[in-house]
Amino acid sequence: MTFDDEITAALRRDLQAAHVGFDAARAEDMIRVATQSAPLGERRAYAAPLAAAAAVVVIGGGVATFAATRDSGTATGGGPVPPVPCPPTSTSAAPSESASAIPPVYPLPAAPPSTLYPTPVTSTASDLPLHLPSSTPVPSASGSATAAPPNGGIAMTLPPVSTTPAVPGSTVEPTVVLKPLPSTSPTDDPCTRTDAPTSSDMPSPVPTTPCEPGALDPGFCGSSVPAYSSSLTIGLTVRANAHSTGTATMPLASGDTFVVTELRFHNSDDTGRIRFVQGSTVVLDQALAGLGDHTFTLDAARQFPVSAGKPLTIGIDCANTSTACAPTVEITGHYEAPSTTTSSTPTPTHP
Amino acid sequence: MDDAAVRSDFEDFAREYWSTLMSIGVAVSGSRAEAEDLVQTALANAYVRWRRIRRDQALAYLRRSILNGNVSRWRRHRGSELVVAEPPERAVSRSGTQGVDDRQILLPLLRALPPRQRAVLVLRYLGDVPDDEIAETLEISVGTVRSQAFRGLAALRAATGVPTTDSREEVTS
Numbered sequence: 001m002t003f004d005d006e007i008t009a010a011l012r013r014d015l016q017a018a019h020v021g022f023d024a025a026r027a028e029d030m031i032r033v034a035t036q037s038a039p040l041g042e043r044r045a046y047a048a049p050l051a052a053a054a055a056v057v058v059i060g061g062g063v064a065t066f067a068a069t070r071d072s073g074t075a076t077g078g079g080p081v082p083p084v085p086c087p088p089t090s091t092s093a094a095p096s097e098s099a100s101a102i103p104p105v106y107p108l109p110a111a112p113p114s115t116l117y118p119t120p121v122t123s124t125a126s127d128l129p130l131h132l133p134s135s136t137p138v139p140s141a142s143g144s145a146t147a148a149p150p151n152g153g154i155a156m157t158l159p160p161v162s163t164t165p166a167v168p169g170s171t172v173e174p175t176v177v178l179k180p181l182p183s184t185s186p187t188d189d190p191c192t193r194t195d196a197p198t199s200s201d202m203p204s205p206v207p208t209t210p211c212e213p214g215a216l217d218p219g220f221c222g223s224s225v226p227a228y229s230s231s232l233t234i235g236l237t238v239r240a241n242a243h244s245t246g247t248a249t250m251p252l253a254s255g256d257t258f259v260v261t262e263l264r265f266h267n268s269d270d271t272g273r274i275r276f277v278q279g280s281t282v283v284l285d286q287a288l289a290g291l292g293d294h295t296f297t298l299d300a301a302r303q304f305p306v307s308a309g310k311p312l313t314i315g316i317d318c319a320n321t322s323t324a325c326a327p328t329v330e331i332t333g334h335y336e337a338p339s340t341t342t343s344s345t346p347t348p349t350h351p
Numbered sequence: 352m353d354d355a356a357v358r359s360d361f362e363d364f365a366r367e368y369w370s371t372l373m374s375i376g377v378a379v380s381g382s383r384a385e386a387e388d389l390v391q392t393a394l395a396n397a398y399v400r401w402r403r404i405r406r407d408q409a410l411a412y413l414r415r416s417i418l419n420g421n422v423s424r425w426r427r428h429r430g431s432e433l434v435v436a437e438p439p440e441r442a443v444s445r446s447g448t449q450g451v452d453d454r455q456i457l458l459p460l461l462r463a464l465p466p467r468q469r470a471v472l473v474l475r476y477l478g479d480v481p482d483d484e485i486a487e488t489l490e491i492s493v494g495t496v497r498s499q500a501f502r503g504l505a506a507l508r509a510a511t512g513v514p515t516t517d518s519r520e521e522v523t524s
Contacts, residue, residue, distance in 0.1 A: 010457050015476055
């Protein structure tokens with residue numbers, strides 16, 4: 001027997017000793033993830049650009065209306081919408097016809113598989129650098145497209161979500177869904193509710209918008225605050241033991257600021273951490289609390305503003321040793337008048 | 352074949368070869384977590400192409416996906432790994448081949464090899480894959496397979512202190 005025989009025999013023995021036995025639960029989990037990650041027959045190589053081009057969110061609700069009515073004097077292309085007076089009977093329990101006709105959520109087209117697994121056989125999106133940017137500005141999303149709004153809503157152009165450098169072995173699937181929060185329940189209708197924000201609620205009142213029947217967004221009418229609240233939903237899929245970031249830009253009109261007051265994590269299946277970064281500043285560093293849905297109401301000191309044009313980077317550490325993390329982050333907040341943004345809203349930094 | 356049948360076929364295949372694929376992943380990556388990532392990605396890639404992958408080539412396809420994924424991973428990580436002239440722990444060669452008789456000595460050394468050499472050795476000695484099939488899997492020539500194996504084994508011999516001797520390995524390219 002030659003020395004090479006010894007080497008190869010030892011190598012063969014060591015390799016076979018390290019054989020991984022069948023783990024039914026793990027295998028089923030991995031197979032399920034693989035089969036659910038993308039439909040059969042998709043051509044991933046072409047999916048990413050299409051996804052970027054398709055990153056258009058059309059909403060007929062509060063966010064768009066607010067953005068369109070701000071700072072402009074025309075009725076189209078960002079100008080103000082006509083006044084939207086309340087229904088004649090302000091205590092009516094029925095939501096407005098227009099409001100009820102508008103779906104509460106206009107989701108993006110189904111995420112193409114490349115956003116789930118941007119890793120072709122020989123090259124990967126996880127070739128990107130490792131860490132959440134700490135000292136360099138987050139790259140802004142670029143490119144956009146628009147689509148005709150349904151139901152007379154206002155087209156909102158949302159820059160395509162861009163992924164920031166992610167650690168090896170991780171994938172990022174950011175999807176952004178904008179949805180107006182105004183409830184159609186009678187008690188939440190700002191045209192009838194008593195807690196609707198008024199000019200006195202906001203540091204810098206804007207002219208009151210009268211309500212009209214059929215108002216698209218009940219959150220707008222009868223209040224000096226055009227948009228009462230809205231939410232941004234960002235979904236990230238991060239592989240086990242990986243860190244990834246996704247960047248989204250809130251579709252705010254120039255000068256607008258959206259103050260994040262509450263975070264909801266859906267399907268948070270890991271005990272990792274999530275960080276929100278603007279530029280080089282970590283505005284919030286929040287631990288994920290494990291399985292299930294969790295809501296974090298931010299106290300005043302932890303609330304943070306998202307300004308128009310400033311990309312918000314969300315980084316997630318997935319500490320799970322076996323499965324991927326796929327939390328959905330829903331950001332809820334309210335708008336602040338431009339003139340009071342900097343003075344009234346602290347920008348806490350959580351290093 | 353409708354989608355359900357394709358999916359079922361894929362699932363059956365994945366169950367059947369899960370251990371094999373994971374073993375390859377562990378052997379080349381050195382950790383189970385990394386192996387799961389590699390295998391998961393390979394499975395996902397294979398699934399979307401499952402209609403076009405011939406069943407008799409599916410295992411080779413997945414092997415290639417795992418190994419290429421590991422090469423990509425290695426390229427990403429190599430800049431961050433601390434390379435030292437002398438490994439902190441060396442296998443002690445007491446006499447002749449005694450050093451390589453100790454179990455599990457070679458795996459850490461194997462993982463220190465460049466990924467292509469590692470892949471060749473793993474396929475050859477874990478999967479008993481013939482050289483021509485290794486060549487097809489890695490998309491290299493058979494000669495390159497043999498040269499990579501030769502160099503890999505030479506590195507293992509050097510690391511374990513086993514003196515170089517005439518080898519059965521032939522470098523043909």
